[in-house]
Amino acid sequence: MPELREERQEVGTCVELFAGGGGLAMAVHAAGFRPLLVNEYAKRACESLRINPPDASEPEKRWPLVPGDVRDIDFTDLVSDEVDVLAGGPPCQPFSLGGAHKGMEDERNMFPEMFRAIRELRPKAVICENVRGLLRPSFRPYFDYILNEMRLPFVERGKDSTWEDHNELLEKLIANDSVDPSQRYVVKEMEVNAADYGVPQIRNRVIIVAFRADLGVDWTEFMPKETHSEEAMIHSMREGGSYWTRHEVDPEVRKRVIANLPQLNYESEKVKEKLKLEPWRTLRDAIAGIDENEGNPLPPVSEDAVKNKLVVDGIPDHIGWPGARLYTGHTANLLDRPAKTVKAGVHGVPGGESVMQLDDVEFANFGGETGYRYMTVRETARVMTFPDRWILDGPRGEKMRQLGNAVPVKLGMAFSKAVASALKSVGALEAPERQK
Known part of the structure; x- marks a missing residue:
């Protein structure tokens, strides 16, 4: 996208948790926030972060990666600078329609670690992305509790306290407005469809943005508006x-x-x-090249490339893959619509979400259905608005998993740039020359 090619002006600092394949990390960095720490648990995703520089203009620089379990990180020990933005998408499987639906009882629920990071880092702002499943009636009470915890992160839950008891205490403190502004956050959640922000994909998510109350930020003036x-x-x-x-x-x-x-x-x-507004972007738009990739269409994938799993024209991750077929409840992506939601899948590449219907109805798929083929990893990365320079580590299934778990870069940028503008409006960001 053009924003990633523009000369980047540093405006502040950030810490990124649950970085995955790097979508939100790229977005926050492109908005001008210098990463102080980037954490990810999955080994393949960590390797992707290791091999890709944050900025193509400075290929020698790398992310300040701290791999491993976030529960083992002492943020006060590793981060000495003031943190302007804490960003991350805690693992969504506990709340996803594609997961086991265990929610708050699932050991993969990492929201408590997000709140611990807030306590230890005291960031000026927080950007958190997650699945829309958090808004389902069965999870809505717990989601309200998540928002309350983010409002009062320093009021810790006792070891013997249930989340319901803790939430009751938080609600009383919020109603009384008795907590010091420097110890609480003003929180706003937004339900968004990434397609409405120029991403060539239907992707419904919840974005939570929080500002430390003592800063006096009026987020309503800066909330990103739909553009498409x-x-x-x-x-x-x-x-x-x-x-x-x-x-x-x-x-x-x-x-x-x-x-x-x-x-x-x-x-x-x-x-x-x-x-x-601008038209929604389609899968055909993404393949033809939009934003940063405009004027750089991906070459067609031939039947031979599909049959023999060949790299097309030497383009990384643009590799044919045979056997595409439709599954019950999973129809193929249409070229002239935004792509369906890219999913990580329990076993890597899922069914219909990775299959595309072709203009050529006679296209032989070798082990699959005629007229269809699997999307290449590079095409999927474009649907996630990753730049073509970004190389993903691992076999195909692991690469698709990283993309499915990621935040579309363009969606992340819309919110990261808005947060930067909001912080600037109250003088909460240092001048760039003071951040060398």
Whole structure:
């Protein structure tokens, strides 16, 4: 994306937890925050962070990676500088529709470690991303407790106290407004679809942003607004629309896409407002190249490349893979829609989420279904708005797992830049020349 190519101006510092394949870490860094510590547990994801520099213009620099279990980290011992932003997405499997749904009882629930990091680092702001499953009725009470813990992270839960008892105490303290502002945070959660922020993927998530109360930040002035809409995408795909000037496709394919477009009520005030935004990006857009990759289309994957698992034109991770087939409940990605949510999958690559329907209905898939193929890792990385320079470590399944667990870089940047602007508005960020 253009923001990653612009000259980066350092504005503050950050600590990144649960970094995974590096999506949110890249976003926060690109927004100007210098990483003081980056933590990740998975070995393959750690290796991805090791081999990729934060900034392509400084290839000799590396992330300040502290690998291993976050529960073993003493933040006060490792981080001596003031921390402006603490960012991270605690493992989502406990709350994901694709997980075991154990929630707060799941040992993978790492929100308590996020709160411990807040206590030890006292960051000015926190950015936290997680799955929309936290908002399900069965988890909503615990999600409200998570928000309350983030508001009062220094009020620790006793070893013999249940989370319900602790939440009752937190609610009383919040109602009384009796805790010193330097010991509490103002918290706001937002339900977002990454497609609404220019990511070529339907990805519904919850973003939690918190500011230390003593800073007096008014987040409502800086919350990122949606920049793209489905309505604008539909309009751009009408006959003669701008979408078809960007993509030369077979007339029969174009005709089929247009025939399946839903109708728009152009008299609706809501539709009129949505049409002022940019069109949703599609999978075809991502493959053709958008943002940082604009003008750099990925070459087609041939039947031979699929059959023999060949690297296409020497492009890292652009490798054919045979055997794509659809599964019950999993339809393929359509080229002229945003991709479906990229998922990590319990066993690596899942079913229909990684399969794409091709324009060529005769395309032989070798062990799979004609007219379909698996997306390459590089295509999937583009759907996650990772730059092409970013190389993922491990076999295909592990690379797809890293991408499925990541935050789309473009979505992370929207919130990271907004947090930087909010902190600047109250003078909470030092001048860049003082941060050398």
